[in-house]
């Protein structure tokens with residue numbers, strides 16, 4: 001078991017019965033330092049919390065026991081389900097965020113995160129691909145953990161979804177219609193409008209998708225790279241769904 005510093009927050013409640021614990025949501029604290037973030041996550045008036053916080057130098061704090069429902073995701077949605085707090089574990093990464101940063105995530109912090117993800121997915125049987133960012137489950141409100149978060153490195157350790165697409169393809173034949181892009185984003189898990197019109201909400205969803213999967217390109221517009229990445233991820237998501245139904 002990973003060494004934890006217990007730093008209890010009063011901001012939690014029982015998990016509702018009948019909802020599986022099957023996701024992990026990653027956040028950045030968006031604050032000047034870990035001490036201020038811990039204080040906020042333990043302040044009853046803030047009404048926010050997370051199960052864990054990882055200091056940028058590596059130490060791991062446990063604020064809420066994962067058997068309880070912490071208050072980290074807010075209004076949220078993924079893969080057809082709302083209320084992500086009820087089914088997830090929330091991990092805060094001590095980081096300056098978009099407000100005080102940008103700041104990369106140091107190796108010491110990521111090493112603790114990998115070990116924690118190994119432990120949590122094993123103990124609770126959470127599928128390793130169901131590790132997402134706060135922005136993925138709340139794309140209209142949130143940007144964390146942001147485009148500097150090393151999702152690719154995380155995927156190499158076996159956590160989260162990833163596509164191998166990193167450079168824009170030479171051919172433009174992969175283009176999708178707006179409606180097809182919206183449908184693909186929904187099939188991957190995002191709450192995206194399905195109108196065929198590239199409105200503000202679609203742009204926001206597309207931009208958080210790009211922060212996660214194609215951080216070289218943060219336009220909010222479905223380029224060839226976006227479309228190709230979406231198609232590759234759809235293939236991965238479909239094969240995961242098939243193996244799940246195969247396993248029953």
Ligand SMILES: [Zn+2]
Nearest residue numbers: 027028134144
């Ligand atoms: Zn967050």
